[in-house]
Structure formats: C-alpha cells, structure tokens
Amino acid sequence: MPKRVVIVGAVALGPKVACRLRRLDPDYQITVIDRDSLISYGGCGIPYYVGGDIPDIEGLYSTSSHALRDPEFFRTHKGVDIMPRVEAVRIERKEKKLLVRHLDTGQEESLDYDKLVIATGASPFKPPIPGADLPMVFTVSNLHAARAIKEKISQGQVGKAVVIGAGAIGIEMAEALTDLWGVDTTIVEMADQVLPAALGKNISKVLENHLIENGVKLMLSEKVTRIDGDTDSGVTSVETGSGTLECDLVVMSAGVRPNTGFAQEAGLAVGNSGGLLVDRGMRTSDPHIYAGGDCIEMRNQVNGENMIMPLGSLANRQGRIIANNIHGRASKFRGTVGSFCIKIFDMAAAKAGLTLSQAREIGYDPVHAVVAQSDRAHFYPSSQLMYIHLIADRRTRRILGIEAVGYQGDAVKGRVDSIAPLLQEGIDVDEVCTLETAYAPPFASAMDVINNAGNVLDNILDGRNHPMDSMEFVDAFNHDRIRVIDVREHKEAEPFTAKYGERWMNIPQSELRHRLDEIPKGKPICLVCGTGARSYECQILLNQKGFHNICNVQGGHAMILATHPGFI
C-alpha cells in the first residue's frame, strides 16, 4: 500500500484528503504544503465577513466548536502535519519526487511520494486593464485580501466602489459593501445580464431589479477600460465605454483560473478551460497523481462537456473520494450538474443544469416554462411568490435545466435540489409533473410550484399552452404589436385599463365565455392575469371557441412586475 502521500494545497480538498487518510490508516506519512500561512478556510464566506455577518475573520477558519484550524490544530486533533508558506516548484514524476521551496527562507527541499495530490485551487483572473495594479484594486483571492478590504472600509476610506464582474462573488461583494457599509457601489459587467454563466434572462432580470432596489448600481454590456489613480493614494475612478465612475475601491471578480503551472510543466494533461483532466477516480494523466477541487475540469453531466466548477462543496466531496482511492477503494466522482445558489439581499436564486442559451448552443431545441406561484399553501400566512424557470428538450422531453428565485432561500434551493440529482439520469417532463416532495401547508402547496412547472411545460410541449415571456410581452406591448386582454377581476385590472385605454382591455375570466363577440380582431392577443394560471385557461377557452393567434403571459402580472418594476 502506498504510504507516503504529499498534498499540495491546504484550503478545502487538501486537508479533507489528509484527515480522511489518517482515519483510514494511522501509518500513512502525510505531508501537506501550502503557500499561505492561513489554511483550511471557508473562502466562500469572505463576502459575509466583509459585510459583517461574520464579525471576526477567525470565524472562517474555525471549527463549529470554535477551534482555530491552524497547523497546530491539525497536528494535535487530526494527526496531520501541514507545512505553511511552502510552495511546489517541480514534480519529478519518474522519481516520484516533489521539489518544494520554503517561502520564508528560500530553502528548497525534495519530498518523496507514493501518491501526490494536487489541490492548488484557482486564482482570481485579473483582466489586463491599465491601472489593475494600483493600490485599492483587490481581487477576492484569500483571507489576506478579505482583511485588507474590510480594514479599508471600516476605516472610512471607501465612499464609492466599483465591482468588475457580476458573477456570484461580485454580487455578494456588492451586497456586502452596500448593505453594511453604505458604500455607493456600481457593478460593471460585460454581459447583458448578471450571473451570465449560471442563469437565463428571466431569472437574472428579477435579481437585477432586486439589486437596484437595494441600492446597487448596475452597468451591463459594459467594459472597464482603465483604472485611474496613483500608486500612493490608490484609485480615483474607473473608465468605462460610457463614461467615468469615481471610486475609492475596485473589486475585480472576473472569474478564476485553475492554478496548474507546475502540474502542466510536469506534463499532466489539461483541458480546454485550463483545468487538470482527471478520471472518475480523480486520477490525473499520471496514475500516481490525483487532483481535485478548483484546479480540475469536471464533467457536466447534462451536456457531457468539461467545465471548471470552483465550489468548496464539490472540493470536499472529491477530497473524500481521493482518500478512498489512495486507500484502495474504488470511489467515483461522476461529475456535476452545475448546482448553484446565491443569496442576494432578501432574495435567493438557485439553478441546476443548462440555461436556455447554453442548451441552444450545443444543439438542443429547448422549450421553457416560467411559473409564478406561492412557495407554500397560498392560504398559509408566510407564503411568498417563487418563480421557477424549467427547460426541456422539445424532441425527447428531457429536462435540461431548472432555475428558481424567491424570498425564502431554503425553499428556493430545496426545489432545485429535488430536481438536480435526477438531471444526470435524464429525467423527463412527466417525472417533474408527478415528482413526490414532502407536503404540508406550511411548506408547500398541494400542487406544488415544482409540479406545476412540470405541468406548464408539459402543456407547452403538447402545443396546448401558447406562452409569451414577460420581457417579450413588455417589448411587444410598448411597440404596440399586441392587444392585451386582462382576465383578472375589474378591480385588479382597473389601473391598467385607465392608463392604456383600448390597448388594455378587461374581460374577467368568469365573463369571458359570454363576451366572445368583444374579442378584438387584427393584432395578436395576449392574455394577462395575476400569475398566469387564469390567462392559460382563458387561452384554452378562446382556442376552443375558434380564436387563434392568442397567447398568455407566463407568470402573469407577477412576472411582469418582477422583471419590469416600472411597468405600472
């Protein structure tokens, strides 16, 4: 049995491998090295430290019983030796040696291994923008950066900030700056939406409005071209295509790149995204070298392609698998369906699988449903609307992706988590219609929002439901391409009919079958109700009565309001 194990990296996966191995067998000689002095920390907690939810930075590297996870802790509690401030220089694969350098002394040392584990993680990508190296330009790279950012803010040095990139970390940092510190924060994002890699536009639009409501400024489809300031006093402004943004702090969150330099030099295979390639047993192209976490590519189980998925949750699971396999057990990591969630002020979003555009890109013919429904029995007092976006392939009816957003984050995540594990097996729409989740009025509807998302998609695929997205609707209405029939009760529709006159007609559902002669001819008709259920029923009725060119707004007025809060 291989007994000498060297592990490079001591943040998430590295310590997991080490501790599990130690529990499996006391005789392993385990050496863990890390460039940093701070190890085994929850990097994903940094925005919550900056934002004050976590008062002390030690919270990010303490156990749940408040022990600091430093080298001393690993030695006394776990029986594992960790060498901080040591970096990997070169792998000599033939000799199974790792050359390392002690950063404080410059001294080099050669470590023999039977198995080597690469857990070097990823580093924030720093876009090549002039001024990117000025003081007060930060990436959210590690606890030192976190501490520096919080120090600057708490000393009152930051009145205005610019965040470059609207990925998860950028948004979380913007919330932290705005919410606790009242920093005037602008996010500049190249794509035309926030979270472009994770979410489609229906759900991201809801989040964009929520960010704006909470005081974060958004500049989408926009690039930072230059950062101005001086090397003493820091930054003064950033230049974008559409003007200058004054600021005292810049946070760069433009994605990450796997740390694979010395591994690549040793000839280990790397994929298109720059991550190490591993098999299902987490072995690299050298069977004596394992890798996992943010520095590898993993298989996306929905589209079969490789991707980088920098999440502590995956790293921890992979760590256990690597230890099992070093110990001679055949554990497998099959890939990821891209499960993701985020808290943004009072809302939360979650997703798994592909977005609409990702599905189209690889050749699917995706069909999607948008459902707005209360997240628990609608008569239960704490119920709130949840929005679900469900995507299937038209031909096979296979579910390709699910996205959800709402106000009760555990409930939002719960709905996505109930579908995610099924995506890899190829669940179809019917299975979502009948998906069995636990039911009681305080936590779900009898016909739950997740089942209804399936039902709606089923009706769309069957050609029975003719939906229009709220964004498409607002555009068509504003350009006078459609006529609207509001099928809610008079009282609900009145503000709209008063404002828009004959362009926004009101025929309540209960009166529709007797007022068919009032249905206007000519332009396409779009039916609107509160959440989309009544307008769908009315569309069916009109179709059955011989009317065509009729659609209904998916998610109804609730979705219109969530994506276009200014629309009445």
Add this chain to the structure above:
Amino acid sequence: MPKRVVIVGAVALGPKVACRLRRLDPDYQITVIDRDSLISYGGCGIPYYVGGDIPDIEGLYSTSSHALRDPEFFRTHKGVDIMPRVEAVRIERKEKKLLVRHLDTGQEESLDYDKLVIATGASPFKPPIPGADLPMVFTVSNLHAARAIKEKISQGQVGKAVVIGAGAIGIEMAEALTDLWGVDTTIVEMADQVLPAALGKNISKVLENHLIENGVKLMLSEKVTRIDGDTDSGVTSVETGSGTLECDLVVMSAGVRPNTGFAQEAGLAVGNSGGLLVDRGMRTSDPHIYAGGDCIEMRNQVNGENMIMPLGSLANRQGRIIANNIHGRASKFRGTVGSFCIKIFDMAAAKAGLTLSQAREIGYDPVHAVVAQSDRAHFYPSSQLMYIHLIADRRTRRILGIEAVGYQGDAVKGRVDSIAPLLQEGIDVDEVCTLETAYAPPFASAMDVINNAGNVLDNILDGRNHPMDSMEFVDAFNHDRIRVIDVREHKEAEPFTAKYGERWMNIPQSELRHRLDEIPKGKPICLVCGTGARSYECQILLNQKGFHNICNVQGGHAMILATHPGFI
C-alpha cells in the same frame, strides 16, 4: 372518445380531473357530485384555521386570487358543473350507470357514464370508545367540523382538551389548541412515540420534547377507554389506563379509512388496507372506472407493498393523470416513497422511505446513522442544528429511509426532498456521500449535513464507526453499564465531570494521543463530544492504538440534549 364522465367527490382529486378534462376538450360532459355543500377545500389547512394562522374558513376554499371555489366558480371560471349535496348510491357497472341520491330532497337519479371517477376520499376512524358520540367529541373530518371546533373554543367553552392519536393531524390540532388558545391539551397515543407510522424513535423523541416544551402534554403507550359527559352539556373527562383526564373537548385523530362502500358493493377490488386497488394508469379492476386520492391504495416504492397515503399533494397529481388517461394519453402514477413533513411549533420534521422498524419488519437488516450538524455554514449567523437519521440495508447499502428534524422547516424538507425522488431507483450510500446540492454559505455547509449523513453511514457500514444512539447511551449510563470519556474542551465538559465524577471523564481530543494510559479498563467506553464528529475521530484513534470495546454517541451532546433535555 368517451364523452360522459361522472366524478364522485369534489374535494381535491375530483375537481382536478374535471378541470383538466375541460381544458383538454370542451366537449366532455362532466358531472361532479359531492355529499357536502362545501367543496374543493384544503382539508390539510384545518389545523391552521383552528389555530388562527388562517383567519377565515373561506381561506381554505379560495383561490390564490381570492375567488371562492364554490359550484358557481367552477361553472363560470372552469366550465365544470358540480352538484353538491348528492351522494353515490350504486354503480351499475354493466349498464355504466351511477345511481345517486339528492340529500336535500331524497330524490334519486341515474347518471350515464362512459368513464366513472371515484374520488370519495377517506373518513376519520372513530374508535369504538364508549362516549365517542357525545357532543364536544370531534373528528377533523371536514370544514363543518373545523368551524364547530373553532366556534366552541373562541366562545371560551374549552379550557382543557384531549386529542386521541399522535398522528400528524392530532399533533397539528394540539398545537393549534395550545398555541393560540392556551387550551390545556393532552395527546393520548397508543404507540410509545408520536407519529409512529412516519418516524423512527430518534427523531420522534426530539419532537416529543419540543411538544412538551411548548406546553402540550403527552401520554404515550396509553389508551382512552371511555369518554364521560352527557348528551346535553358535552364531555367532562376521558378515562385512560392510568387515570382520568378532565376535559371540555375531545379531538379524535386515530387515522382514516377509505370511503369505498358503494364501490366495494359494485365488486371493485379492494386491498388489505381497505383502499381501492388501481393500476399505474389509476384504473380500478373495472377499466371504465378510475379512482385516486385518499380512497385508494398506492404502491410504496421502497418496500413494494401497498399503502394508504392520504395527502392532497398525491391526490392532485393523480387527478391530472386520470384526466390524461381518460383523454387517451398513457400517463402513469408509479407510487409513493411516503414523503411527509410537518411543522410543530418552532420545529419541522420530514421523512421519506421506511423507518427502522418498518425496514426490519419486512426482512431488511437496516443500519442507521444519526447526524447533528448546522443547516448552513456553521459560521453563518442564522445557522441552526439539523438532525438527520439515514437508514440503509446492510448487505446492498441501498438507502431505505431518511428522516430529518430542525428549526428551519424549508431546509429540513429540502434535504429530504433531495433524497426522496432517488429512493425508488435504489440509491446507495455512496450516492448520498456525493449527492450534489446547491451550495452557498447562507444555505448549506461545504460538506453539507446530507452528505455527512452519507459519510457517517458509510463509515458505520465499513465497520470503522462504532456508534451508539443517544437514547441507548442515556439508558446505559444511567444503569452504569458504560464509562464516558468526554473529548470536548475542559470548559464544555466541566459541568458533567463535576456532577458524575469518575463515571464521566474528560480528555480533550487534542490531548488524547498523549493520555492513552489514562483510558480506563473494564467497562465499555463511550466517547462523547458536541455533535459526534470529534468523538468519532477519537474512537478511530483509540482503535488504531489497540483499544477496543469503544463507541461514540451519534449526534453527540446535541442529540443527547434533544432527546433527553433533562440530562444536564
């Protein structure tokens, strides 16, 4: 295509079938009958109406847009005719006729059908106890009963109540009586735990303590033998095996029985639990007659046996399937994994699959893990402990059941829902270890509680983890059969060592490897820490150092406290 459809029952499944059919084709002649005048209501909401969460009873039969779901609503909005106060008398299967009786006039009528749907639900079982027919003895059968109970309470007629049966409805009613109205409430349950059909003893014990903490009195392993009172003034007390309980109100919640009288008389096949037998297309033994909801038996997909599962959620899903099939589409209902959840004061519990004793009964050799861990990143401020009980078959490692309890109900339900849909496919322990659920610190741990439940069970199955349940532990400790080593820090252990002396020794984990000579010989040793993680690591260390007859308390001190709040 069959055009005349008669539906018996208009609460959950019946209206769903009718409305879906109407949307599928306007030409169906659909007749829905119901014995009651109030229809299409959320019966599972009754406890929340009694408890005041839902102020008006109309909330239970209104749509989310506040329209009352009465026959008029179904006619004008849904194009469906519902005949209230009409009961089914006899099916003449050969002639495809249903004889019905108008309850207000006594008049009988014969309805022709091409397809008949039986959606008669279930009725509360009234145990044959002397006095069961006295006034102020209620079952939670329908909205009339709900209204009557609330009226009595709100008029101040109820100071003390007895609830017979600690199933979901009994517990929810006890909470409603205690919480809003301050009624002195005792639940009397024959089994030795609450929710005996749904939960194993580890999780039910946590709930029992929570009920007691909130002022509900519990009498377990106890029977009501007589109800005393008189036919004018109502009840005065109930008699149990261990004495008399004074009370002004009795709520019977001793389970339900499927309403299948006229269907059985017509010769339709019925299973062992008294429910109609249906195939996967929801057809009874007569292919022209469908049935669904609380009056049928469904297949438990974990043990393959039939069961009654009276839940509005299943009824609604089955209703859509029945309509699809009448319309000529082959939709299937494959069964249930018994998903269940309940809110109890500030806690919630959820489960899917089998309990430990159910698994044993049918011949499995079940192994279980109990995990106590925070429901989000432990450093995130709102994190709270969640307790998960995971069961697998020893030989095949197949997951047989999962139970969870905690303070954030959506999170509890979410964890169970992420496993439940996989139970039918036969998920094994390894798949729980690597289960991919969405991760962000506000909603999950990097190694989430659900994955850790898998990891712990995996370690138990591998013979590496030797656990003891908290209940077993307290019993063994109280009878002096074990010695305890508390591996927490001195400060945490001090109250215990002070109280128990040498029976409760303290060696913190960090000191253990240097204090091996202090490990007492003789009695078995049980290691205790905060939640079970450290004591497991210490058990491993002691095993590696040659000590045997050592176990650790699953869920640690947290679980001891949750199951035995009186134990220091």
